[in-house]
Amino acid sequence: MEESNKLKGQYREFKETKEQLEARIPPELLDKYAKMKKTRGTNIVAKVKDGVCLGCKVSLSSSTVGRLYTPGIILTCENCGKLIFLVVD
Ligand SMILES: [Zn+2]
Structure with a gap:
């Protein structure tokens, strides 16, 4: 039961994060x-x-990579046609 509540809490957090991210897109x-x-x-x-x-x-x-910034x-x-996003570590 405790585990289930923990998961519910995590799900809520995840959902909130998703909504916050969507608001920024x-x-x-x-x-x-x-x-x-x-x-x-x-x-x-x-x-x-x-x-x-x-x-x-x-x-x-290099021009595409430059434009990602x-x-x-x-x-x-250019190759697969997917929407691309830069990942910065
Ligand atoms: Zn690709």
């Missing part, structure tokens, strides 16, 4: 995500690490 990006989800399914977002799209493991051009910009992978 530009509406046009959420809109684009919703449209892509309809046509391409759920696996449409990929992280970018060290200039490589982790969705398809292909190196992105621009706040609010929406980019898709």
